[in-house]
Amino acid sequence: MKSKWTRRLLFVTATFVVLWLAVPGAPGRAVAAKAHKFAIILPGPIEDADYNFRGYQVSQDIKKRFKIATSYSERISPADAERVAREYIASGFTIVGFHGGQFIRIVKKLAPKFPEVNFIMESSGKGKVPKNVWNIHRHFYEGFYPFGVLAGLATKTNKVGVIAGIQLPDFKSSINTISDALKATNPKAELVFAFTGNQNDPVKARQTAEAMIANGVDFIINMVNLGVYGVVEAAKKAKRKVLVTTFYTDKTDKAPNHFAGTLIVDFRPPFAKAVGGILKGNRTGYVPMRPGNGFELKSLGNVSAKAIAKTKEAYEKVRAGSIKLRLEMKKVRLAK
Incomplete structure (x- = not known):
């Protein structure tokens, strides 16, 4: 049978561990980062070798770069995106990205309802976003x-x-x-x-x-x-x-x-910056996607x-x- 002093010692120790894990930058924070799961919602098929394929590449890059579980859903219309996002959240996904400006309204609707979840959206401007949203601004x-x-x-x-x-x-x-x-x-x-x-x-x-x-x-x-x-x-x-x-x-x-040239549009760099920021504890942020960060010229001829x-x-x-x-x-x- 544990003595009164032993029980007090265990209580104090447990309290210290909880507080330590809550300190930004503490060693235990790495464990929390590993618990993150990332999902991205795409409006079309990844076989298009174009826009939706670029979104698929994001999920693969995040998995490899940050060693976290990832998933993607393709052919999702704006009318169905909220349901899919909610299913991801219910399954324990902590970061949900949306590939396309047509999903902005849904992000702004869901973010306040799920403050513990991180959202990433693509947009055409800076604008004001909820405290748990990262905005990738496409220039x-x-x-x-x-x-x-x-x-x-x-x-x-x-x-x-x-x-x-x-x-x-x-x-x-x-x-x-x-x-x-x-x-x-x-x-x-x-x-x-x-x-x-x-x-x-x-x-x-x-x-x-x-x-x-x-x-x-x-x-x-x-x-x-x-x-x-x-x-x-x-x-x-x-x-x-x-x-x-x-x-x-x-x-x-x-x-x-x-063909005289290609404007390569690669969403991996800006999404990596957003996810990297989230894993460091930054719940919101702004990433300009522009020449040098997602936009490159190729095959001029x-x-x-x-x-x-x-x-x-x-x-x-x-x-x-x-x-x-x-x-x-x-x-x-x-x-x-």
């Missing part, structure tokens, strides 16, 4: 700016096109900075743009590209996902040489004679050496912050 307008330089130096007809799917603020602001870069590089060049209404419809994208090409466009900057394959088909069938760009993943091998050099130079200036870019997200206003 697409910075990433696309160098393509305006590339197009201005590569076009032979002085007609450049931009094809996007949905009228997202990110795309509107990117068209504006492309317009600024094009005007500064080649004042004679004209920029036209179109929204097909669908990011992944290659038929609509092909028809839009064909119409642009018929009107003299010989350089098309893509802001569609799987729709890019329709644009490529239109370029291949054109009577004159038509160059195209793509983004998210490099697709140069699909049409090596027509089918253009002159001068065009490649000037495009890389523009990218480096944007990355370094030595160029102040216009940020206008509500409406497309082409440079005059």
